[in-house]
Amino acid sequence: MAIKDYIRERFFPHMWCPGCGHGMVLNGLLRAIETLGMSKNEIVMVSGIGCSSRISGYVDFHTLHTIHGRALAFATGVKMSRPELNLIVPMGDGDALSIGGNHFIHACRRNIAMTAIVMNNRIYGMTGGQFSPLTGYGAMATTAPYRNIDHGFDIVQLAMAAGATYVARTTTYHVKQMTEILRDAIIHEGFSVVEIMSQCPTYFGRKNKIGDAPEMLEWFKNTTTPIGSKAKQEDPSLIERGVFVQKELPEYCSEYAKVVERAMKGRS
Amino acid sequence: MSDNVKFLQGNEACVEAALYSGMDFFAGYPITPSTEIAEQMAIRLPRIGGTYLQMEDEIASLCAIIGASLTGHKVMTATSGPGFSLMQEALGYAVMAEIPCVIVNVQRGGPSTGNPTHVSQGDVNQARWGTHGDHAIVALTASNHEDLFRVTVEGFNIAETYRTPVILLFDEVVGHMREKLVIPNPGEIPLVERLKTSVKEGIDYHPYLPREDGRLPMSDFGAVHRYNVTGLFHDMWGFPTDNPKIVHGLLRHLVDKIDNNAHKIAMYKDFYVDDADRLLISYGSAARSALHVVENRRSRGERLGLLELQTLWPFPAQIVRERARGMQSVTVVEMNKGQVLEAVKSAVDKPDRVFLANRTDGVLITPTDIRNFLRVIKGKGI
Numbered sequence: 321m322a323i324k325d326y327i328r329e330r331f332f333p334h335m336w337c338p339g340c341g342h343g344m345v346l347n348g349l350l351r352a353i354e355t356l357g358m359s360k361n362e363i364v365m366v367s368g369i370g371c372s373s374r375i376s377g378y379v380d381f382h383t384l385h386t387i388h389g390r391a392l393a394f395a396t397g398v399k400m401s402r403p404e405l406n407l408i409v410p411m412g413d414g415d416a417l418s419i420g421g422n423h424f425i426h427a428c429r430r431n432i433a434m435t436a437i438v439m440n441n442r443i444y445g446m447t448g449g450q451f452s453p454l455t456g457y458g459a460m461a462t463t464a465p466y467r468n469i470d471h472g473f474d475i476v477q478l479a480m481a482a483g484a485t486y487v488a489r490t491t492t493y494h495v496k497q498m499t500e501i502l503r504d505a506i507i508h509e510g511f512s513v514v515e516i517m518s519q520c521p522t523y524f525g526r527k528n529k530i531g532d533a534p535e536m537l538e539w540f541k542n543t544t545t546p547i548g549s550k551a552k553q554e555d556p557s558l559i560e561r562g563v564f565v566q567k568e569l570p571e572y573c574s575e576y577a578k579v580v581e582r583a584m585k586g587r588s
Numbered sequence: 589m590s591d592n593v594k595f596l597q598g599n600e601a602c603v604e605a606a607l608y609s610g611m612d613f614f615a616g617y618p619i620t621p622s623t624e625i626a627e628q629m630a631i632r633l634p635r636i637g638g639t640y641l642q643m644e645d646e647i648a649s650l651c652a653i654i655g656a657s658l659t660g661h662k663v664m665t666a667t668s669g670p671g672f673s674l675m676q677e678a679l680g681y682a683v684m685a686e687i688p689c690v691i692v693n694v695q696r697g698g699p700s701t702g703n704p705t706h707v708s709q710g711d712v713n714q715a716r717w718g719t720h721g722d723h724a725i726v727a728l729t730a731s732n733h734e735d736l737f738r739v740t741v742e743g744f745n746i747a748e749t750y751r752t753p754v755i756l757l758f759d760e761v762v763g764h765m766r767e768k769l770v771i772p773n774p775g776e777i778p779l780v781e782r783l784k785t786s787v788k789e790g791i792d793y794h795p796y797l798p799r800e801d802g803r804l805p806m807s808d809f810g811a812v813h814r815y816n817v818t819g820l821f822h823d824m825w826g827f828p829t830d831n832p833k834i835v836h837g838l839l840r841h842l843v844d845k846i847d848n849n850a851h852k853i854a855m856y857k858d859f860y861v862d863d864a865d866r867l868l869i870s871y872g873s874a875a876r877s878a879l880h881v882v883e884n885r886r887s888r889g890e891r892l893g894l895l896e897l898q899t900l901w902p903f904p905a906q907i908v909r910e911r912a913r914g915m916q917s918v919t920v921v922e923m924n925k926g927q928v929l930e931a932v933k934s935a936v937d938k939p940d941r942v943f944l945a946n947r948t949d950g951v952l953i954t955p956t957d958i959r960n961f962l963r964v965i966k967g968k969g970i
Contacts, residue, residue, distance in 0.1 A: 331827055364809055366655070377816055377827060382809040384658065385818035385828070386651065387681050393648035397655025397663075400639050401613050402810050405659075426644040576639065583634030 326350045326360065328380050335374055337445075339533030341492035341518030345410070345439050346375055348495050348516075352502035358406060365408045366395040368420060370446045372412035372439040372518075381408075389420030392427040395434055403573035406506060407434035413454035414444045417473050421453070428482035431510045432572035436484075437502070438475055438513065441520035449523030460527040476564050479513040486512035487565040491540035492519060494561065501563065510571050517544070517559075592771045598762040599624035599666075601733040601769050602692060603632060605740035606664050608771065609779060611690070612638035613661040615652035617645055617671060620704040621760040622694035625666035646671035650678040654687045658817065660782055660808035662744055666692035669702060669711055672718070679753055680719030681819045683842060686796070686804060688747035688782070690740075692756045694763040695872075697950050706950030707760040709872055712927040715755045716901050722839060724846030726853060727755040727901040731875040733769040736762060738777060739855065739898055745780040746853060750845050751804050757900060759923070761873035761952050782806060787813065796838075797824040802845050846902055854907055855898035860886060861911055864893025866962075868945075869908065869932055870921035871897040873952055878921040880955040881962070892962075900928065905935035912936040917965050921945045921958055 363381040367373035369388035376383040451461035456472040486508040505512035519536035547562035653663035697703025715727040730736035785805035789812035807813035816826040870878035933939035945961035947953040
């Protein structure tokens, strides 16, 4: 199926700014789904609030555009009521880890089969460039005009500690790796977290004088490195990308099926 | 004795009624005095292949049942004041996206953590206006287990009929009180099932285009129609829009579908109202004491009547106005600072004859309390 068949052309052009990385994530995601040959009827996309979350409107799946930070909670209800559906949950960094931080760690802990995609542009874009829990110490934002004093989360470390069984990081520069990781995350039998560093030239790039989209993509290329690379040993400030965790542990819906089995036996 | 006869708590009666209604997906978070509902669901639902889900908080609980409703299930969550406060944003989402769901609030004293193990009816106005923005809402209540059962079943029916969240506003006394319940036989109370679209695969389905009767047939997530659901104002495909005409039309639809059917949603009981010259209006556990007073005064020849409300929102203004007409006094008996009192005053022809008999200290209002109020209203000492 062509990529075009996965989108709702009626609702284009999209509302993202020129140079925004979120369209690249959309492209990478649809290519991953295309390689898997999944039926559109089997896919439910649940998103929250923010620039990233508008992605759900553009794809021709069952789409649920919810409230700020709660996408994973809605998705948990969909998945538990129809475990055979494939759940994809794209979120922004503020959506997933600030207002939605509690739902994020608990979804990781349950190991419920769904794919959480954190489109991390390190800023609240929709509201105009305020600092998020991923902005990082020393960066500029409209609400950190004298530089940010909040330290950022490491999404990968957080997801691993909380119990996610597939954890990966990539960037919009590394589109081929992005597609491969998303494909593997979607078919993973458990809770998968994919952090995709995505550029916001309008706010993060401009406020922090990194430049426009091409310069930001260059910046992703130059500040990241494959996991365990020699470059990382020489320069610990580099951000590693790749698959950090991929393991098999009991999945939540399967575990609940066992609860049902035990309850039904107990009755007779 | 038949298996249908039970001696149980109101919270358990609520569980029985939800199961009778076909509810098979519950998500919740422990909170006094509603926890028994979650505990019973955890036991009962897996036995019928249903889903009990304990979420990380009340916000997630309501979000999860909204998600499950979209796959075609009848869903419920249960909480009390603080949890109900947390649910308000998702409640508004269910209003806007027109998702059938039932939310139980077993009321306790507030504000804040308040009086967790004691009774109150302080959340009546929160149920009405707790979530932001213009909207209509349905809130039902009951004073005894038989009524609680019927009101709960009716709550599911209303949720499905109008594609709306329904709030069951019970209170700690009814929730924890034990009394007899005869569970109706299957079919005894009619059930409204999900109205599914008849639009065939490949034909453009409009999830938010109401039929002529105002109802919106749904398509389950996972079925052949793929559509968008959002909390933003949206067009007939569910796609976000800020077109003023569409925004105006959708808001009107959301309010009208409830308000225009207020007479159908109105549930109430009349006790000795026909020949009464003074009227009590009450609901929930307070109505038990009110009925006691009415029967006691009747035995002494006083013409006191009681209108017991089971539908609080949309407020049954017409019923109240009719019943209050010609009464020397109308006394609202409730356990808050006069939340239904204000709605009654707005409804009746002579608001200056409407009085409040209340108690807000966590103790069930007694017949003696009510009788003392009535004496004061009549200008007698207590």
